[in-house]
Amino acid sequence: MHNFVRNLITEWRRLDLPFTGETFIAAVSGGADSISLLLALHDLRNRKKLDLRFVVAHFNHELRGMESQKDEDFVKHLTGELGFELALGRGKIPGEGNLEQNARNARYDFLTNTADNLHAYGVLTAHTMNDQAETFLINLIRGSGAQGLSGMNSVRSLKSQVSSLKPETEDLRLETWDLKPLLIRPLLKWAQRFDTENFCREQKVDYRYDTMNEDLAFKRVRIRKILLPVLADFNPKIIETLANTAELMRLLSEPPSSAGGSTHNADESNELLLKDLKILPKPDLYNTLRRWLAYKRGNLRSLELQHIEAIERLILSTKSGRIIELPGGETVVKQDAKLIFRNIKVDK
Numbered sequence: 001m002h003n004f005v006r007n008l009i010t011e012w013r014r015l016d017l018p019f020t021g022e023t024f025i026a027a028v029s030g031g032a033d034s035i036s037l038l039l040a041l042h043d044l045r046n047r048k049k050l051d052l053r054f055v056v057a058h059f060n061h062e063l064r065g066m067e068s069q070k071d072e073d074f075v076k077h078l079t080g081e082l083g084f085e086l087a088l089g090r091g092k093i094p095g096e097g098n099l100e101q102n103a104r105n106a107r108y109d110f111l112t113n114t115a116d117n118l119h120a121y122g123v124l125t126a127h128t129m130n131d132q133a134e135t136f137l138i139n140l141i142r143g144s145g146a147q148g149l150s151g152m153n154s155v156r157s158l159k160s161q162v163s164s165l166k167p168e169t170e171d172l173r174l175e176t177w178d179l180k181p182l183l184i185r186p187l188l189k190w191a192q193r194f195d196t197e198n199f200c201r202e203q204k205v206d207y208r209y210d211t212m213n214e215d216l217a218f219k220r221v222r223i224r225k226i227l228l229p230v231l232a233d234f235n236p237k238i239i240e241t242l243a244n245t246a247e248l249m250r251l252l253s254e255p256p257s258s259a260g261g262s263t264h265n266a267d268e269s270n271e272l273l274l275k276d277l278k279i280l281p282k283p284d285l286y287n288t289l290r291r292w293l294a295y296k297r298g299n300l301r302s303l304e305l306q307h308i309e310a311i312e313r314l315i316l317s318t319k320s321g322r323i324i325e326l327p328g329g330e331t332v333v334k335q336d337a338k339l340i341f342r343n344i345k346v347d348k
Contacts, residue, residue, distance in 0.1 A: 025087070026084075027111055028126075030208035039199065056075065056079045060088070122181050131188070134224055137242065149246060156182065158181045189247070
């Protein structure tokens with residue numbers, strides 16, 4: 001199994017999505033991101049890892065004349081080759097106002113109607129870490145607060161993706177898993193654009209390129225083409241850094257829960273009880289772990305989101321005695337139904 005496909009099925013499990021008996025709509029534009037998602041779903045279906053109905057949905061915005069028609073023809077052909085069902089939509093996009101917003105509204109209206117008509121569990125889109133990083137910078141430049149800097153969520157209700165919301169804005173108060181169909185972004189937390197392009201090339205499958213992605217009149221294009229390359233000179237991993245920061249802001253901006261009371265004064269202890277940690281909502285859990293580690297280490301220097309996520313997996317694991325290594329020779333150990341902080345240098 002290709003590593004790209006393996007990462008997708010791992011994220012599918014992490015998001016607790018169904019493996020059988022449901023219908024999913026896969027939004028496919030024809031670009032590398034959506035084509036890579038489609039190819040990976042095809043692979044998982046053939047391997048019988050996912051026993052689901054997938055319907056490809058393509059919306060022709062008719063903004064680029066023959067190029068738009070070639071996109072549609074390409075998706076039609078590839079969908080037929082892979083044996084997927086296809087739903088097509090098209091429509092003239094109003095020229096007045098924000099063109100990007102108008103196109104997005106029309107596309108999401110089409111996806112929502114398609115999902116409703118087919119009683120779909122959710123709509124899959126191929127947003128990547130690059131999209132998250134760009135969204136973060138757009139909101140930062142605009143002067144958004146913590147909620148705006150939270151960027152996009154991996155899963156939310158499609159019904160709350162209302163037309164009045166700007167593409168860079170997602171109101172956390174509307175986030176719910178109860179209202180179907182869901183909007184699901186299974187590539188958002190792990191795939192970058194070079195991953196999707198490489199996967200398509202390795203599968204020897206072409207993809208379409210939208211020439212509007214070269215138009216510097218669009219703010220997102222200027223960020224992608226001008227600002228991000230400059231930032232990459234300072235930090236070669238700037239895409240991952242910005243995407244992780246957006247995820248951390250999302251967790252920190254969610255309202256606190258009263259369930260955090262049992263660990264409220266646990267910062268000074270070398271140990272945290274697993275039973276107390278397991279009942280915490282994710283924002284409270286992450287805040288508790290960060291406070292605990294900040295006190296024990298003296299700071300949060302070099303501690304990244306991936307370390308907190310690793311400790312979270314340790315908490316939820318059924319195995320005991322496992323260790324998470326932290327920067328600076330420190331570790332977090334799971335033992336006797338507790339998390340234990342250890343500094344190797346001091347303990348010696």
